[in-house]
Amino acid sequence: MKSELILDVQGLTTVFRMEDGSEIKAVDDVSFNVKSGETVAIVGESGSGKSVTAMSIMRLIPNPPGQIVSGKIHFEGNDLLSMSEEEARAIRGNKISMIFQEPMTSLNPSMTVGRQISEPAEVHSMITSQKASQMSQSLLDAVRIPDSADRVSSYPHEFSGGMRQRVMIAMGMSCNPKLIIADEPTTALDVTVQAQVLHLLKDITYKTNASLILITHDLGVVARYADRVHVMYAGKIVESGKSRDIFNSPQHPYTLALMNSIPRLSNQKKEKLKPIRGNPPDLSKLPVGCSFNPRCDFAIKQCFHEKPTLTTNNRYQSKACWATINDK
Template structure:
C-alpha cells in the first residue's frame, strides 16, 4: 500500500433540504483510500454509507442534497470544486461505480454491448471496432461465456448474477483507479454472491484498482476487505484493519454489529443479539455520540459531546468516550475471524 492516499475525504458534511427541514445525512466524515486496497464501509441502513459513496462521484441530487463542507481530494483536485463538465471526465474513466440493482442501472432498450461500447468510446476516444474488442475482453474478464454473442443481447436476457457481472465489466472498461461497489451482492443468492466477491478480489489483484465496498454484511467484510470503516448516524465511529475490527473492536456499536452476526463456532442454541432502539433522527442529530441513546455503556458526557478520536494503533482509531482514562472499565469484546 502506498504512503500517499489515492483518494482523501476530509470533514465531509452532506445535507438534504426536504419539507420537514434539513436532514444531516453525513456529518464530518474523514478517511483515505490507498491504491490496490479494499475499504469496506459498514453500518445499518440510514448510517450515511451510500450518500458518502455517491458524493465521491458527485451524484448527490442537488437540490435537495448538497455538500455543505469538506474536501474530496483525488488526483490533486478537490472534486467538490469541479464543474459538472470536469466531473463528467472523471466519472467512469477514473472513478467508477457498481450500483445495488443492475436492472435499474442498465438501459433495458439498449443491447449490453452498445452500453459498454459507448462508455469506452466516450472516455477513451476509440473507434467502434477497437471499443467492441475491448467490450468482448471485459465480458471475458468477468467470466461471461460466449461474450461476442452476449454483446448483442438485452439486459432482460441475462440472469441477476450475469447482469451484475455486466455492471462490473462496464465499471472496469476504462481502467478506473477507484471502484465504488454499493451493496453489489444484495439481490443475489449466496452462491452468486460468493462468485461476484471472488471476481472483485481477483480484479483488484490483477488491476491494482482501489475498491470501496459499501455493505451491511460483516461476513462479506471478513472475506474480502483490507480495512473497515464503521458508520453510524452520519459519522464514522471506528476504522481499522479487518483483523483489528474483528479481533479488537473498541466501539459499542461495532460490538453490536458483530454480535448480530451468525457464528459457526458457537453453540447452535445461541441467539443472535439485535441492537435495541432506533437510529438517531438526522433532522436534529444528537450533540454527542450518535450511538449514546442505544449504548448500554453510555455516560452523561456521551449525550453531551462528540468523543474525540483515540488512536489505538497506527491503523486503528475509534471515537468513543470509553477510551478516556477517566471512563469506567468495560469488558472488551474479542472476536476471531473464522
C-alpha cells in the same frame, strides 16, 4: 503498507433539505482515505450515510434537495469538489467508476449489453466505435461470461441477475479505473452467485491494481474481502481500522454490539443473541451528544452532551467514543 494515497476525503458533510425546511446531515464530517490497490469497506445500516458518502465522491448528489456543504475530496491530488462539472465528468466513469446495487434497474433495457459496456470508453474518447465491440467482448471474457462473441449483442433481459451484475462490473472496468466504488454490489443476488461476483470483483481489482471501496451492511463480506474498514452510524464514522483489528478487538460500543448481535455459522453452540436495544437512529431527531447514546451499554455522562470525535488510540485503529469498553 507504503503505497500512495489515491483518495483522501477530509471533513465531508452532505446535507439534505427536508420539505419542512429543516436540514438533515446524511454525512457528517467524514474523513478517510484509500491507498492504491487496497479494498476499503464502509459498513453501516440503512441511514448510516454509507451510500451518500459514495454518491458524494461521485458528485452525484441530487441538488436540490442534497448538497455537499463542506469538505474536500482529493483524488490523485486534485480536489473533486472544487472542479467544474465538466472536469468532474472527465473523471467520473473514467478513473472512478461505480457499481450499483440493482443490476435489474441500472442497465438500459433497450441497448445491447455490448454497447453499454463500451459506452464509458467511447464517451471518454478512449476508443473508436469500430473497436468498441471488440473491447466489450474481451471485457465479457474478463468477467467470465461464456460465449462472449454472441453475448455482446444480447439485451439485459436475456441475462440472469448474476450475469447482469457481471455486466455492471465489465462496464465499470471499461476505462481501467483507478478506483471502483461498489455500493452493495451483491445484495440482490443469491448466496452462491454473490460469492462468485465478489470474488470476481476482488480478482479484477487485484489484477489491475485498482482500489475498491466496498459499501455493505454484511460483516461477513467485510471480513472476507476488506483490508480496512470504516464503520458508520448516523452519518459519522464511529470506528476505523484494519479489518483484522476491528473484528478481533472492536473498540466502539456500536461495532462491538453489532458483532454480538449477528448469528454466525462458526458458532456451533446455541446461544441467545444479544440484540442492540432501541431502534436505528432517526437523522431528523438525533440525540444531543453521541448519536449512539440511547442504545449504548457503556455510555458515560460526557456522551450525553458532547459529540465525540474520531481519535486514533493506537497506530491503526481509531474510534469516536468517550467511553471505554470493558467487555464482561
